[in-house]
Amino acid sequence: MRHKRLFRYACAALAWLWFTAPRLDSVEASPFTLPEAVDEILESRTALRSFWGIHIVDLASKQVLYERNSRKLFVPASNQKLLSTALALSRLGPEHRYTTVLVNEAELDDDGVLHGDLVLLGGGDPNLSARILPYNRRQNFQRDLLLPLSELADQAVQSGLRRIEGAIIGDDTRYVRQPFATGWSVDDPKWGYGAPVSALSFNDNVVTMLVLPGRAAGRRARIAFKPDVPYFSFLNRTHTMPTRTVAQRLDLDRQPGSNKLMLWGQISIRSRGRSIEVAVDNPALFAAMALRERLEALGIEVSGETRTRHRRPHEVPDLKGETRRWYETPTGLAMIQSMPLAANLPIINKVSQNLHAEMLLREVGYVRRGVGSFEAGLEEMKSFLLEAGIKKWQFRLRDASGLSRQNLISPEATVRLLAHMADSEHGDLFRSTLAVAGEDGTLDWRFSRGPVRGKIQAKTGTLSGVTALSGYARTQDERDLAFAIYVNNSSAPNSYVRRLIDRVAEVIVTTPPMTPANGTDPTSTTTAVGNHKPSPETPRR
Numbered sequence: 001m002r003h004k005r006l007f008r009y010a011c012a013a014l015a016w017l018w019f020t021a022p023r024l025d026s027v028e029a030s031p032f033t034l035p036e037a038v039d040e041i042l043e044s045r046t047a048l049r050s051f052w053g054i055h056i057v058d059l060a061s062k063q064v065l066y067e068r069n070s071r072k073l074f075v076p077a078s079n080q081k082l083l084s085t086a087l088a089l090s091r092l093g094p095e096h097r098y099t100t101v102l103v104n105e106a107e108l109d110d111d112g113v114l115h116g117d118l119v120l121l122g123g124g125d126p127n128l129s130a131r132i133l134p135y136n137r138r139q140n141f142q143r144d145l146l147l148p149l150s151e152l153a154d155q156a157v158q159s160g161l162r163r164i165e166g167a168i169i170g171d172d173t174r175y176v177r178q179p180f181a182t183g184w185s186v187d188d189p190k191w192g193y194g195a196p197v198s199a200l201s202f203n204d205n206v207v208t209m210l211v212l213p214g215r216a217a218g219r220r221a222r223i224a225f226k227p228d229v230p231y232f233s234f235l236n237r238t239h240t241m242p243t244r245t246v247a248q249r250l251d252l253d254r255q256p257g258s259n260k261l262m263l264w265g266q267i268s269i270r271s272r273g274r275s276i277e278v279a280v281d282n283p284a285l286f287a288a289m290a291l292r293e294r295l296e297a298l299g300i301e302v303s304g305e306t307r308t309r310h311r312r313p314h315e316v317p318d319l320k321g322e323t324r325r326w327y328e329t330p331t332g333l334a335m336i337q338s339m340p341l342a343a344n345l346p347i348i349n350k351v352s353q354n355l356h357a358e359m360l361l362r363e364v365g366y367v368r369r370g371v372g373s374f375e376a377g378l379e380e381m382k383s384f385l386l387e388a389g390i391k392k393w394q395f396r397l398r399d400a401s402g403l404s405r406q407n408l409i410s411p412e413a414t415v416r417l418l419a420h421m422a423d424s425e426h427g428d429l430f431r432s433t434l435a436v437a438g439e440d441g442t443l444d445w446r447f448s449r450g451p452v453r454g455k456i457q458a459k460t461g462t463l464s465g466v467t468a469l470s471g472y473a474r475t476q477d478e479r480d481l482a483f484a485i486y487v488n489n490s491s492a493p494n495s496y497v498r499r500l501i502d503r504v505a506e507v508i509v510t511t512p513p514m515t516p517a518n519g520t521d522p523t524s525t526t527t528a529v530g531n532h533k534p535s536p537e538t539p540r541r
Helices: 001-019 034-042 076-093 148-156 283-297 341-352 354-370 374-387 411-422 425-431 493-508
Strands: 051-058 064-068 099-104 116-120 166-169 206-213 222-226 233-241 250-251 262-269 274-280 306-309 334-337 456-463 464-472 480-488
Touching: 034 051, 034 064, 034 493, 051 411, 064 166, 076 341, 076 354, 076 374, 076 411, 076 425, 076 456, 076 464, 099 148, 116 283, 148 222, 148 283, 148 334, 166 283, 166 464, 206 425, 250 274, 283 306, 341 354, 354 374, 374 411, 411 425, 411 464, 411 480, 480 493
Parallel strands: 116 166, 166 306, 233 262
Antiparallel strands: 051 064, 051 480, 099 116, 099 334, 206 222, 206 274, 250 262, 456 464, 464 480
């Protein structure tokens, strides 16, 4: 009886979802023009529970095809990465590279003994990891997660290093120590998506905790870490449950600034395991510890401790004064150079990698203004956005990744940025860094069937109550459009809002902007906005 009752509940829930969820297939039969079709979608019950901002422009004619609240300010979530990657392409160039160096602070003697410290000098490389580049949608990392540090250790041995009498130091002074941005949640730094920013970042500053059921019911779960670096200590308070039907929950606790983890809860003996990405709180120390592991595996004795070297905010010059570089790449025992910046940008935009976006902003600040700080990068960002035709009142920036809820930008400003990049020398490259509908990145499972597949290249964005999609669309009649769709203050589940956004995206691809019957040339520069007239320009305050 219990199983029958559960079956009836499941059928009722599925029926409710079927009749209430928005339908993507309804767009194909729509007789409306683009403004009318979008307006119809936004009149649905789910859409009315949210605050929408939309701006759509024909890139060739610059005609505004649709707008709604396009000059209002919205939290962009990860659409913020469009700004960061566009800035990096424009200010650093696609061939920009990073260098990570092993510096010996004393000479080696004839026996290969270093009578001093060995410094792992961070060069701002976001991909100091075993990640496969260029972007591979089927495989992200090599099996050996310590691969880049193994290369450095091998080079050091080839240079004659046999013993270190001093310490191993992780040095991230290229960037100012500003690990977290304004507006991040207090819980964000615990998880991989909120990993702290550092010029010496290894493996995305993340350790993956693998939780497997114990050998028998009642036993502790088995725990393993990847990469296997002794950075965290942990307390295991889990229980292996005998069946899969029992309620299961795993919780992880870590106090801010601590490397002690406590895991508790239940896991079914039939479970295939859980993966939990945990951010390290001191990336430079984590990288130095991983290097030490590799060196000792090669037989290099290290007598000193493992420690870090940072640059604090009060140790940098005033941005208004004369800038100077805190870091110049020295020679050393070993060095590795990154692939060009162009190879990293798809990781940021297709996969939505927060840490890499934050590091880009610091790198721009260092290269252009001599200080690897958030403030220096922000000043350069403001100049860049003004060059793109975006007014100061149309944006407020608090980080580079979109994790901050204090970021604000208008849909119109986003489309202006997209249009600016489309007209730039790096337009094709920038467009190629975005996720492709139904094919890769964060859009690989959306639009997998139907006319939109492969027709949209865009950046997704999601926070609680916030959903966004902005990018480029190729229409069925081969016109190129730029669009921004922001949804804020939504009480509906993100999955429902996402389906509505996907319906709007399908309308953008499949629906003509106007019908020939109204006598309007779709290629004219006249604004077409359905029932919503463009709002007057907001005065600067």
